[in-house]
Amino acid sequence: MVQTTLDGARIAGLASAVPEGVADASSLLHTFSAEDVRKISDSSGVTLRRVVPADGSVCTSDLCEAAAEKLIAELRWDKDSIDGLIFVSQTPDYILPATACALHGRLGLSKACAAFDVNLGCSGYVYGLWLAAQMIASGGCSRVLVLAGETASRIVSPMDRAVAPLFGDAGTATALERGSQKMSFRMGTDGKGSKNLIVSAGGFRQPHTPATAERTAREGGNVRSDEDVYMNGSEIFTFTLREVAPLVQSARDDARWSLDDVDAYVFHQANRFMLQHLAKKMKLPLERVVVALENFGNTSSASIPLAITHALSTRLRSEDMNLMLVGFGVGYSWGALALRCGHLVAPDLIIVPTLAAGSPSHVQSA
Amino acid sequence: MTRNEFLDALADMLERPSNSFSGDDTLESLDWDSIRVIEFISVADEKLQAEVRPDAIAECITVNDLVALVTDKLT
Numbered sequence: 001m002v003q004t005t006l007d008g009a010r011i012a013g014l015a016s017a018v019p020e021g022v023a024d025a026s027s028l029l030h031t032f033s034a035e036d037v038r039k040i041s042d043s044s045g046v047t048l049r050r051v052v053p054a055d056g057s058v059c060t061s062d063l064c065e066a067a068a069e070k071l072i073a074e075l076r077w078d079k080d081s082i083d084g085l086i087f088v089s090q091t092p093d094y095i096l097p098a099t100a101c102a103l104h105g106r107l108g109l110s111k112a113c114a115a116f117d118v119n120l121g122c123s124g125y126v127y128g129l130w131l132a133a134q135m136i137a138s139g140g141c142s143r144v145l146v147l148a149g150e151t152a153s154r155i156v157s158p159m160d161r162a163v164a165p166l167f168g169d170a171g172t173a174t175a176l177e178r179g180s181q182k183m184s185f186r187m188g189t190d191g192k193g194s195k196n197l198i199v200s201a202g203g204f205r206q207p208h209t210p211a212t213a214e215r216t217a218r219e220g221g222n223v224r225s226d227e228d229v230y231m232n233g234s235e236i237f238t239f240t241l242r243e244v245a246p247l248v249q250s251a252r253d254d255a256r257w258s259l260d261d262v263d264a265y266v267f268h269q270a271n272r273f274m275l276q277h278l279a280k281k282m283k284l285p286l287e288r289v290v291v292a293l294e295n296f297g298n299t300s301s302a303s304i305p306l307a308i309t310h311a312l313s314t315r316l317r318s319e320d321m322n323l324m325l326v327g328f329g330v331g332y333s334w335g336a337l338a339l340r341c342g343h344l345v346a347p348d349l350i351i352v353p354t355l356a357a358g359s360p361s362h363v364q365s366a
Numbered sequence: 367m368t369r370n371e372f373l374d375a376l377a378d379m380l381e382r383p384s385n386s387f388s389g390d391d392t393l394e395s396l397d398w399d400s401i402r403v404i405e406f407i408s409v410a411d412e413k414l415q416a417e418v419r420p421d422a423i424a425e426c427i428t429v430n431d432l433v434a435l436v437t438d439k440l441t
């Protein structure tokens with residue numbers, strides 16, 4: 001695993017935004033029995049999900065923009081002082097340009113700013129922090145925004161029970177600046193697993209055709225197209241069991257923390273069954289393992305900051321905590337961060353209204 | 367863990383009384399589905415520290431086939 005230990009940056013604050021639209025698993029009832037749907041919900045721990053409209057009127061970038069504007073205002077940062085912007089998502093606005101550049105324009109940031117996209121999901125938040133912390137610790141940047149989010153509802157077939165009742169939409173903003181929070185990162189990749197969580201068509205390897213967009217019957221009675229996300233849940237679970245425990249152990253050792261020194265474990269909110277199994281396997285104190293997906297679902301790269309906003313923001317505003325942030329999934333890709341942080345600017349959850357979300361700068365003219 | 371103890375763990379997982387099914391019973395008759403596959407991987411990991419391949423589970427027809435996947439971890 002890649003190991004990076006830094007002491008030159010600090011997280012100053014974070015904010016999370018979700019769309020106002022709410023969905024449950026009822027779309028599956030056209031395809032599966034009520035008993036089936038109940039079993040899935042019992043296992044995943046997801047009751048409701050926040051979802052954007054299907055027409056593109058609210059994109060991942062809009063959720064991240066709302067979170068960023070709120071955070072910058074509460075931090076009282078001069079926008080000209082922000083010299084780095086990283087957009088972490090697998091649901092960008094465009095094929096090109098980078099959504100980070102579009103967001104840079106919409107946020108009105110200075111030209112003296114590096115901006116780029118990172119195409120990662122479940123591990124992406126930790127990767128974004130890893131990059132931002134190094135950009136600052138190297139002396140290259142002084143204030144960096146990590147905007148991580150996903151609108152997975154746009155790439156999920158409502159008739160695929162492996163994914164439809166699980167994934168929700170969210171966008172987040174995390175602000176880093178020069179400072180002294182000790183951060184211990186561990187990162188890894190296993191590209192052999194790329195086929196197990198994939199949208200295979202609609203890119204350049206397998207371009208869009210009417211056939212790739214057609215939803216057809218697949219394994220287990222699921223119905224989806226090659227442009228919808230496919231997830232092999234049992235393979236993903238097996239990978240997680242193999243990689244996550246040693247990942248957490250390594251990051252904790254790097255930080256010289258015992259098991260009890262960690263005030264909160266914030267895992268990627270994959271599903272409740274997986275989180276509970278991981279906690280038991282690693283013998284973690286259950287009350288310190290954050291589970292915050294009942295009303296949001298699995299929100300990919302947004303899930304860790306969203307869980308922090310939901311479960312820890314009150315404490316993080318007033319005290320220092322030892323946090324273990326752990327992302328793992330699509331790629332396969334994984335990363336963990338052990339850090340001590342606190343006294344953060346952490347606004348309450350932002351709800352982005354559906355109608356007011358389109359700002360003039362990115363509404364397409366007919 | 368003995369074979370019988372593992373069968374008890376399986377019964378627990380399937381939310382059925384112990385001894386309510388036999389090794390010859392088909393998985394289909396026990397309402398086997400994709401969630402059960404993940405639960406089985408979880409039980410094998412937790413009780414036996416055994417890593418079971420999902421594609422090997424997919425080939426199992428009976429309870430005996432499942433147990434055969436972890437038999438070298440049983441006492």
